[in-house]
Amino acid sequence: MNLSSLGFFRSLRHDNRQFAVIGLGRFGRSVCSTLHKLGYQVLATDINEKRVSDALTEQLVGHALQLDSTEPAALKEAGIFEFDTVIVAIGNYVQESIITTLNVKEGGVPHVVAKASSEVHCKLLRRVGADHVVFPEFEAGSALARSLTKPSILDRFDLDPDNSIVEIIVPDEFHGKTIAELQLRNRYGLNLLAMSHNGKFIINPDPSKYLERGSAIVVIGCNKDINRLPI
Secondary structure (H helix, E strand, O other): OOHHHOOHHHHHOOOOOEEEEEOOOHHHHHHHHHHHHOOOEEEEEEOOHHHHHHHHHOOOOOEEEEOOOOOHHHHHHOOHHHOOEEEEOOOOOHHHHHHHHHHHHHOOOOEEEEEOOOHHHHHHHHHOOOOEEEOHHHHHHHHHHHHHHOOOEEEEEEOOOOEEEEEEEOOHHHOOOEHHHHOHHHHHOOEEEEEEEOOEEEEOOOOOOEOOOOOEEEEEEEHHHHOOOOO
């Protein structure tokens, strides 16, 4: 079984087929390319006409427009406010990033993801309404460090700096034991949300279910408790 493709978190994500990406720098191009290859409809915009042209020529997206995202009228005319999710990928131009994020939120977009280049930038983006802020460089470095030190963790969703949901390979120590026998809450302070079986996840599995070596489980709890697992 290919555990890396099992994707507990991907199976929970809302099947939203349309995204708008504002900014076609390296990060924005990567987001567009990945979403497009996955079959999602993407509208990309940038103030630089050459970047827009290149994105279309290289088939990174199906649609791309040249516009100034600091102008609300331009965003409205392009239909950006009609999207459920907009990614503001302008990381290195703080003023433009903040104004664009504010414009998109005030335009009624329910979910806005914005790229930050610093802690201060992050705080400002949240202040103007960004629903989710990403630090691509920091997150890539953090993910690499975790994969090197905790290879049994297949996927991770950080709820806040102290708590996470993680998908992990069943430790050898857990093999052949039932969920009830493990007593994850008493021993580790963790709650088991799901377990894999025949390539699919069982949500809130019966405590009498046996865990098998090579399968996966999903647990939620404090990071310090997660780190105590025998993985």
